[in-house]
Amino acid sequence: MFKHLTFSLGLGAIALTLSGAAMAQVHLGVNIGVPAPVYVAPAPVYAPPPPVYAPAPVIAGPGLFIGWHGDRYWDGHRYWSRRNWYARGHHDYGRG
Template structure:
């Protein structure tokens, strides 16, 4: 039994070796051709935007407007008295001064 297996393996190995040797050959090739076209992207171009000039608003000379505030004088205003710090009622003022 072993002899048959070894004979089959030997025969298959011999066929593989022979087929490889039969396909072996020497080939020499020489090719002269035009290379394939190659596209080279252009370099990016950076362009600065044009400067925008905005004219400043015209300056207008303003005259200061005098502020007129109502003046409150020390003394009687109706039934109240102003002493420069607070308002006094008539009875409070006379009671405070003891006149």
Template sequence: MNARGLIGVAVGAGVALTAGLACDAAMARVSVGINVGVPFAPVYAAPPVYVAPGPAIVVGWHGERYWDGYHYWGRRDWYAHHGGYYGGHYGYRHW
């Protein structure tokens, strides 16, 4: 190879090297994220708190008792106090 060809190759390599080092991608210093040191301690989080739902309030008859939202009534007491019909209309506690 003559001197002219050798100089051309050297100049071309220099231009390519300069362009490669000057571009933004080469100067970004991208890290691959390899941790060679001591790893961090794991973080323990408390489990989420679950609150139990409130009791279901069912207004109505429960067997022989009626729940009106405040207290239980016996079936005969309920009909007598509220004027209902239970085998004939009698007064309060007349059975």
């Protein structure tokens, strides 16, 4: 009985092996289709930091304005004494 079972199992294994080889097929497929949409991230861009400028120094001084400064008159170019200013024919329109 054991011989009979071994022979049957061996014959079945050989039959399965040969039938798999007999069923071998060659498949050739050609697919034409639209590819799926693909997102491509943009390349990184280097942006240098903005330049740092030192603030311009503030120069503050006494403001000079055209007119009388004590007993002298400044006309924008030179100081005049009161006597010379009136002697040249200038008038004092700025005094109230």
